[in-house]
Amino acid sequence: MPTSTYPDVMDKLVSLCKRRGYIFQSSEIYGGAGSVWDYGPLGVELKKNLKDRWWHAMVRAREDIEGLDAAILMHPRVWEASGHVAGFVDPLVDCRTCKGRFRADKLEDARCPQKPSKHPGEAEQCQLTEARQFNLMFKTFMGPVEETAATVYLRPETAQGIYVNFLNVQQSTRQKVPFGIAQIGKAFRNEITPGNFIFRTREFEQMEMQFFVEPGTDMEWFEYWKAERMAWHQRLGLAPERLEYHQHTAGELAHYARAAFDIQFDFGGTLGFQEIEGVHNRGDFDLTQHQQYSGKKLEYYNQVENRRYVPYVVETSVGADRVTLAALVNGYREESVPGEEEGRVVLGLHPSIAPVKAAVFALTKKEGMPEMARKLATELRADFPVDYDETGSIGKRYRRQDEVGTPFCITVDGDSVADGTVTVRDRDTLKQDRIAATAVRAYLADRLNG
Ligand code: GAP
Numbered sequence: 001m002p003t004s005t006y007p008d009v010m011d012k013l014v015s016l017c018k019r020r021g022y023i024f025q026s027s028e029i030y031g032g033a034g035s036v037w038d039y040g041p042l043g044v045e046l047k048k049n050l051k052d053r054w055w056h057a058m059v060r061a062r063e064d065i066e067g068l069d070a071a072i073l074m075h076p077r078v079w080e081a082s083g084h085v086a087g088f089v090d091p092l093v094d095c096r097t098c099k100g101r102f103r104a105d106k107l108e109d110a111r112c113p114q115k116p117s118k119h120p121g122e123a124e125q126c127q128l129t130e131a132r133q134f135n136l137m138f139k140t141f142m143g144p145v146e147e148t149a150a151t152v153y154l155r156p157e158t159a160q161g162i163y164v165n166f167l168n169v170q171q172s173t174r175q176k177v178p179f180g181i182a183q184i185g186k187a188f189r190n191e192i193t194p195g196n197f198i199f200r201t202r203e204f205e206q207m208e209m210q211f212f213v214e215p216g217t218d219m220e221w222f223e224y225w226k227a228e229r230m231a232w233h234q235r236l237g238l239a240p241e242r243l244e245y246h247q248h249t250a251g252e253l254a255h256y257a258r259a260a261f262d263i264q265f266d267f268g269g270t271l272g273f274q275e276i277e278g279v280h281n282r283g284d285f286d287l288t289q290h291q292q293y294s295g296k297k298l299e300y301y302n303q304v305e306n307r308r309y310v311p312y313v314v315e316t317s318v319g320a321d322r323v324t325l326a327a328l329v330n331g332y333r334e335e336s337v338p339g340e341e342e343g344r345v346v347l348g349l350h351p352s353i354a355p356v357k358a359a360v361f362a363l364t365k366k367e368g369m370p371e372m373a374r375k376l377a378t379e380l381r382a383d384f385p386v387d388y389d390e391t392g393s394i395g396k397r398y399r400r401q402d403e404v405g406t407p408f409c410i411t412v413d414g415d416s417v418a419d420g421t422v423t424v425r426d427r428d429t430l431k432q433d434r435i436a437a438t439a440v441r442a443y444l445a446d447r448l449n450g
Contacts, residue, residue, distance in 0.1 A: 008269025070161025
C-alpha cells in the first residue's frame with residue numbers, strides 16, 4: 001500500500017466540509033446514496049472557480065481550442081464504436097459469506113468486512129466466487145415504454161461527444177489542424193469500489209480536451225500537453241513536491257492509447273500518490289472507429305496541400321471533483337498562532353479558487369461601525385463574493401474564515417469611522433495592512449488575480 005509522508009487528513013476534511021457547507025452526502029436524510037455527494041454553498045463556488053480556471057486556460061486564453069457542451073445521452077452505437085460496451089469492464093468477485101463485492105484485481109487494496117485485518121479471500125470464512133466481467137456503464141431507456149425503447153447509456157467519459165462533433169466544430173469554426181475541442185461535463189461510472197470521499201464516485205465531472213494533430217507530430221504534442229497540464233496544477237497552488245508523473249507501462253495502457261501519463265497528487269496517508277489527470281496519445285483510434293461504425297468520413301481536409309487524413313488525438317482528461325479534493329487536501333493545515341493558546345485550522349486555498357474572497361467585520365456593533373462595514377461589504381460584492389460578520393469575538397471570526405479559506409479579512413473599527421481607513425488581514429501571513437476603505441477594492445483585485 002502506498003504510504004505518504006503527508007498526514008491523512010481525509011476524516012477531518014469530510015467533517016469540515018459538512019460542518020461548513022462544502023460537501024454533503026447525497027440524500028443524507030434517507031441514509032445516504034452510495035458514494036454520491038452534493039456540493040453545498042461553499043463547495044459549489046470552489047468547484048466552479050476551478051472549472052472557470054480550466055476553461056479560461058484551455059479555451060478562452062487560446063486561439064487553437066474551441067469549447068463544446070455535448071449531451072450526456074448519445075446514440076448507443078457510440079459506445080460500441082468507442083469500445084466501452086465490450087471492454088469497459090472490471091473483474092468482480094462476490095463473497096458468499098459477507099455478501100461483499102470486490103474488484104478481483106484490487107483485492108490487496110480492500111479489507112474483509114468481517115475481518116478488517118485481512119484482505120478479502122484471506123480470512124477462514126471467506127468464500128469468493130469466480131471473477132466475472134462487470135460493465136461500468138449505467139444503462140437506461142430512451143422513450144416512454146421500457147420494453148420497446150432503446151437502451152442508452154449515461155456517458156462514462158465526455159470525450160466521445162467531442163469525437164462525434166469533430167467535423168461540426170472544425171467546419172463551423174474553420175480551425176486548422178492542429179487544434180483542440182474542450183468540454184466540461186458530468187460522467188457516470190458504476191464503480192465497484194468507489195470511495196475516499198469525492199476521490200472515486202459514481203457520478204463526477206470531467207474537464208476534457210481533445211487536440212487533433214497531424215499523424216507524426218503526435219508525440220511532440222503529447223510532450224507539450226504533459227508539461228502544460230502539470231504547470232496548470234502548479235499554478236492552482238498544488239505543492240510541486242506533491243505532484244508527479246506516472247507513465248503507463250505497456251500492460252497499463254488503455255485499448256485506445258499509444259502512450260499515456262498520469263499526473264498524480266499525493267493525497268497523504270495510505271492513499272498517497274493517485275491519478276488526478278490523464279494525458280493520452282490516442283492516435284486515430286477514436287475517429288477511425290466512429291468512421292467505421294457511422295459510415296461517415298471524419299477526415300480533415302488540408303486545403304493548401306489538397307490532402308485528406310484522419311488526425312491523431314492527444315487528450316487531456318482531468319476530474320473536477322478529484323482536483324477539488326486535491327486542492328482541499330493540499331490546503332488543509334492545523335497550526336499554532338503566536339500569542340494565542342488556541343491553534344487554528346486553515347484551508348490555504350489559492351485565492352483565485354477560494355469561495356469567499358474577503359470577509360468584512362464591524363469590530364463592535366456600536367458607533368457607526370456596522371453601518372460602515374455593511375456599506376463596504378455591499379460595494380465589494382459588485383466584484384467579489386464577500387461575507388459580512390459582526391457576531392462573536394474578532395478572534396473567533398478570524399478562525400471561522402481561516403477554516404473555510406477566506407484569503408482576506410477586513411475590519412472596521414473606531415478609527416475607521418473617524419478617518420475612513422480599515423485593516424486588511426492576510427490569511428496566510430497574518431500580516432495586517434491599514435488602508436483607506438476606498439482602496440480596498442483595488443487592493444483585493446491586485447492580490448486575487450493570477
Ligand atoms: N477520456 C479518458 C478518461 O476518461 P480516465 O483516466 O478514465 O480517462 C480521467 O479518467 C479522469 O477522470 C481521472 O484522472 C479522474 O480525475 C477522473 N475520474 C475518473 N473516474 C472517476 C471517478 N469514478 N470519480 C471521480 N473522478 C473520476
